Amino acid sequence: MNMTSSIPAPMAKPAPVHPRPAIELQDASVVFGAGEKAVTALSPTTLRMDRGEFLALVGPSGCGKSTILKLVSNLIQPxxxxxxxxxxxxxxxxxxxxxxxxxxxxxxxxxxxxNVMMPLKIVEPFKRTYRRDKRGAYRDRVHALLKQVGLGDFANHYPWQLSGGMLQRSNLCRALIHEPDLLLLDEPFGALDQFTREELWQIMQDLYLDRAPTVLLVTHDLREAGFLAGRICVMSARPGRVISDEPVTLPQPRDIATIYSPEFVEMTQGLREMIAQVRSS
Amino acid sequence: MSDSIRIRFLSTSLIVGFFLLWEVLCILLNVSDLVLPRPSEIFVTMYDRFPVLWPHILQTLSSTLIGFALGVTIGVTLGVIVGTSKVAYAVAYPLLVGFSSIPKVAVVPIFVLWFGSGTTPAILTAMVICVFPIVVNIATGLATTEPELEDVLKTMGASKTEILWNVGLPRAMPYFFASLKVAITLSFVGAVLSETVASNMGIGFVMMTASSNFQVSLVFSGLILLALMGVALYAIFSLLESRVTGWATRGTEIAVT
Structure with missing residues (x-):
């Protein structure tokens, strides 16, 4: 992937003043409903993420992975x-x-x-100059990012004219255009075929190494977690809690061939067994 | 492409055929002018009396459009209020259904009582009659917005107003424009209705007067003028709809281009 881009990498910006850690859940739990009908979506969970870290949350369906993302993005309250x-x-x-x-x-x-420009219209400080820049600087910025993910020729297309993989790339662009400090990914590659998925993993890795945001990825694809993340947390079945928290020691950037290497297979096997256990228990 | 041309050709032939059949039947069955004039007579009358009819056409059109504009303003405002809040939706719905089920003819005497006969009741009837479909459609469009689309903006930290402007309202546009087509036709009906009851201007008034003078072909001229105006108004709003909300009907768009 060609990484020459007109978008300045966040490294070039003055260092942000935000204290570490980037995300901290302190015994956060989520219960929907009340009384006898109450459903626990997330048991009290403690989780810390440092700035610039790429954390993957894996686990069986319904274990509360997405609930953690919704907590972090403030779509729901603990x-x-x-x-x-x-x-x-x-x-x-x-x-x-x-x-x-x-x-x-x-x-x-x-x-x-x-669509990709939408965050620049909503998020401070970009929205202040949105009216002035939407046809100039912001437009160039959107085009540069679209080009980076191979969608340079599709800026003026409508979503229905694009394939699933292209839509998901646009979706990533929209999540990244405002240079977020924190990137939340909720199974964004789940509905794609294997080849498109691997291609997007590489695009995602390049974007991550280029911009170094803090990334929280929810997925049930163990290879995806192993390929992209610097650390993997495994969650137990509903109601979920974190049962394993391990760093991924493979050096980055990783090649797609890495996922067929013995160390990688051994790591994903270990995760697989752990999840199989919590599913059956 | 050839399909749409064929359909246009067929519907034109149908209209022409309808008038031809009417003409032929009137001649064959020897129908009296006082019961059902032939289309040729009607068009001749329309042409002869056009200078007299023209101000009435303008009167009816302006009452319709002013009433419609007021109705749209009120309808959109109410629709946004009702559609953005689940509580407001539940609370206001019975009252709205109640209002909508009143036959609108019944309000004309009340407007005449309040404002006297003339233009005002016509405008108000046109307004009242078109509010409800707009309210319901805007509210439905807003209420059925996919929560995922709103979530996208919420995670960016958008305010409620920003979500309304960027997701809710554009999402409700196809519903809004579909309701406009219905509403403009209803407004037109309302205005004419009020004119026939209490007015000294407008096509409705012309038809009432002509019918009490047994100028039957003039009555029918009025009728055909009303039909033409109705079609024109509908066509204008259909065109507007396809321009603004093409994204929602892209299937047919692909078929046409």
Whole structure:
């Protein structure tokens, strides 16, 4: 992947003042409903992530992986415990968040360019000069990023004119355009075929190494977790909690061939067995 | 492409055929002018009396459009309020259904009582009659917005107003424009209705007067003028709809281009 880009890498910016850690869950739990009908989506969970870290959350379906993402992005509030983002409560966060869901969720009435530009219209400090820059600097910025993921010629297309893989690439661009400090990925490659997925893993890795955001990836694909992440947390079945927390020691950048190497296979086998155990128990 | 041309040709032939059949049947069955004038007579009358009819056409059109504009403003405002809040939706719905089920003819005497006969009741009837479909459609469009689309903006830290402007309202546009097509036709009906009851201007008034003078072909001229105006208004809003909300009907768009 050609990494020459007109977008300055975050390294070039003045160092942010946000304290470590980037994300901290302190005994955070989520219960939907009340009384006898109450459903525990997440048992009290403690989790810390440092700035610039790439953490993958894996586990069986319904274990609360997505619930953690929703807590961090403040789409839901914890029933108990605390969720701290950059040292503040999630609702008062100062960090910029970019999020990509499993469905591309692009707005069908906007072109790819307009969709990807949306965060610049909403998020401070970009929105202040949105009116002035949307046809100039912001447009160039969107085009540069689209080009980086191989969508340079599709800026003026509508979402329905693109394939699933292209939509998911646009989705990643939208999550990254405002240079988020924190990138939240909810199985963004889940619905794609194997080849497209591997291609996007590489794009994702390049974007991560280029910009060094803090990334929290939820996935049930162990190879995806092993290929992309610097650290993998395994969650138990519903109601979920973190049962294993291991770093991935393979050096980055990783080649797609890495996933067939013995160390890699051994690591994913270990994770697989652990998940198989918590599923059956 | 050839399909759409064929359909256009066929529907034109159908309209022409309808008038031809009417003409032929009137001649064959020897129908009296006082019961059902022949189309040729009607068009001649329309042409002869056009200078007299023209101000009435403008009157009806302007009452319709002013009433419609007011109705749209009120309808959109109410629709946004009702559609963005689940509580408001539940609370207001019975009242809205109640209002909508009143036959709109019944409100004309009340407007006449309040404002006297003339333009005002026509405008108000046109307004009242078109509010409800707009409210319902805007509210439905907003209420059925996929939560995932809103979540995308929420995670960016967007305010409620920003979500409404960037997701809710564009998402409700196809519903809005579909309701506009219905609403403009209803407004037109409302305005004419009020004119026939209490006015001294407008096509509705012309038809009432002509019918009490047994100028039957003039009555029919009014009828055909109404049909033409109705079609024109509908066509304008259909065109507007396909321009603005093409993304929602892309399937047919692909078929046409």
């Amino acid at each position: 029933s108990s415990g605390l969720v701290l983002i950059g040292g503040r409560e999630a609702s008062a966060r100062e960090l910029r968040i970019g999020m990509a869901f499993q469905n591309p969720t692009l707005l069908p009435w906007l072109t790819i360019e307009q």
